[in-house]
Amino acid sequence: MAIATLPTKACAVNPLKMSQPIGGAFAFMGLSGAMPLLHGSQGCTSFGLTLFVRHFKEAVPLQTTAMSEVATVLGGYDNLEQAIINIYNRTKPKIIGICSTGVTETNGDDVDAYLKLIRGKHPQLAKLPLVYVSTPDFKGSFQDGWEKAVASIVELLVEGPNVNGLRDPSRVNVLPGCHLTPGDLDELRAILEDFGLLPSFLPDLAGSLDGHIPDDFTPTTIGGIGVDEIASMGRAGWTIAIGGQMRRAAEVMQARTGVPFRLFERLCGLGPNDEFMTFLSEVSGRPVPSKYRRQRGQLTDAMLDAHFHIGGRKLAIAAEPDLLFDLSSTLHEMGAQVSAAVTTTQSAVIERVKTEEVLIGDLEDLEELARTKHCDLLITHSHGRQAAARLKIPFYRAGFPMFDRLGAGHQLSVGYRGTRDLIFDIANLVIADREENHQPTPDRWRPSAALPLMSGNRSAAERSTA
Numbered sequence: 001m002a003i004a005t006l007p008t009k010a011c012a013v014n015p016l017k018m019s020q021p022i023g024g025a026f027a028f029m030g031l032s033g034a035m036p037l038l039h040g041s042q043g044c045t046s047f048g049l050t051l052f053v054r055h056f057k058e059a060v061p062l063q064t065t066a067m068s069e070v071a072t073v074l075g076g077y078d079n080l081e082q083a084i085i086n087i088y089n090r091t092k093p094k095i096i097g098i099c100s101t102g103v104t105e106t107n108g109d110d111v112d113a114y115l116k117l118i119r120g121k122h123p124q125l126a127k128l129p130l131v132y133v134s135t136p137d138f139k140g141s142f143q144d145g146w147e148k149a150v151a152s153i154v155e156l157l158v159e160g161p162n163v164n165g166l167r168d169p170s171r172v173n174v175l176p177g178c179h180l181t182p183g184d185l186d187e188l189r190a191i192l193e194d195f196g197l198l199p200s201f202l203p204d205l206a207g208s209l210d211g212h213i214p215d216d217f218t219p220t221t222i223g224g225i226g227v228d229e230i231a232s233m234g235r236a237g238w239t240i241a242i243g244g245q246m247r248r249a250a251e252v253m254q255a256r257t258g259v260p261f262r263l264f265e266r267l268c269g270l271g272p273n274d275e276f277m278t279f280l281s282e283v284s285g286r287p288v289p290s291k292y293r294r295q296r297g298q299l300t301d302a303m304l305d306a307h308f309h310i311g312g313r314k315l316a317i318a319a320e321p322d323l324l325f326d327l328s329s330t331l332h333e334m335g336a337q338v339s340a341a342v343t344t345t346q347s348a349v350i351e352r353v354k355t356e357e358v359l360i361g362d363l364e365d366l367e368e369l370a371r372t373k374h375c376d377l378l379i380t381h382s383h384g385r386q387a388a389a390r391l392k393i394p395f396y397r398a399g400f401p402m403f404d405r406l407g408a409g410h411q412l413s414v415g416y417r418g419t420r421d422l423i424f425d426i427a428n429l430v431i432a433d434r435e436e437n438h439q440p441t442p443d444r445w446r447p448s449a450a451l452p453l454m455s456g457n458r459s460a461a462e463r464s465t466a
Contacts, residue, residue, distance in 0.1 A: 002358045004357075007362075013364040016361070021038050022048035023141065023149070034094065035061055037063045044103070057211070097131050101135070157231055161258055168236065172239070179320055194289050202233065205409075234258075239261035241262070270296075318341070318366045319398060329353070367387045377395075
């Protein structure tokens with residue numbers, strides 16, 4: 001069982017975690033026609049927007065209440081009111097998601113009260129959903145902001161059970177964690193539909209940030225789950241929550257609608273996917289399609305091929321808790337040793353990471369751990385590239401943000417197919433590093449000038465001596 005250790009230094013030097021507000025805003029980006037709004041200064045929003053744009057290489061909707069020093073002291077009601085009215089008049093959103101920041105949380109803005117006053121003053125907003133989430137960026141992390149936003153969306157927008165209480169057993173709610181990419185959600189949707197199930201993803205980043213080009217420009221999100229579909233999620237037969245962070249939202253869904261839930265803490269690896277397929281077979285009443293039986297065979301073969309290269313390797317990993325648990329557990333099952341682990345915030349899954357200690361800190365902490373200097377592989381987001389270069393070890397990019405490579409939104413790690421591809425990618429990194437830095441190859445081998453190449457090239461004197 002891993003022990004979570006808190007840092008002793010007063011500041012982050014090489015940042016690992018992203019803040020709660022942009023985690024909450026990220027969740028709202030999975031809703032159709034949404035406009036995320038950060039209640040804080042312009043700098044808070046512009047920094048988060050830069051990260052999103054560089055990660056996805058797409059236009060990302062994100063607005064701000066533009067709090068100044070004076071507005072922060074006097075209160076942010078006027079700024080919030082003006083921002084909501086401007087967004088409503090100019091972009092015609094179907095929902096506005098509001099996330100607080102450290103500035104407004106420190107001042108103590110009562111945003112819930114502000115929203116009641118704004119609705120009373122502007123009757124045109126009566127039917128516009130306004131979802132507020134308290135996400136101070138001086139505590140918590142990206143994962144915490146996502147968790148709070150999804151729970152708030154469920155609590156405010158999902159309707160309670162109807163009069164007759166009837167549910168559609170073929171409908172399934174899916175609450176994915178922020179560690180899953182749009183590519184992961186596409187894979188999960190295909191799996192669920194192959195079992196004859198009709199999934200509703202909340203949030204659905206695969207609809208809005210999967211890299212497609214829309215037919216027409218829209219200033220809000222260009223896809224995702226609609227408000228009407230969210231309202232009807234109480235009529236589903238089951239809720240599937242993926243990642244420990246989604247337990248709270250699943251519990252809110254069950255308390256509000258009575259829909260039972262099943263939590264899968266990870267969907268990367270052979271065992272977790274066997275459990276997932278078995279569960280889908282049970283709730284759908286259908287056998288596992290032959291397509292996935294074959295993919296399972298491909299995964300087991302990949303594990304046999306790759307364990308020669310991954311087994312025994314020492315791993316350093318830094319990520320949000322659910323992503324840390326997901327990837328480190330899979331590689332541990334491949335025979336890797338998790339020597340150094342750093343995460344961003346407290347979580348129940350930390351104690352199940354297969355290592356002695358998980359430090360809640362930053363990338364400087366990871367690099368300075370004595371155990372890291374003897375590792376064979378580093379896994380974290382793009383901010384870890386300099387540390388990997390200094391340590392002279394292979395670097396696998398995972399998590400948010402990933403701004404120095406293309407295809408971050410399509411990176412796949414769930415299901416049999418995603419696990420297989422992940423194992424191959426990491427094994428190939430290890431192979432390439434060994435060939436380049438540790439083993440001689442025909443291209444790099446050079447004979448010594450002091451040694452004769454062939455016995456036929458020796459001089460007559462040398463031959464006679466011999």
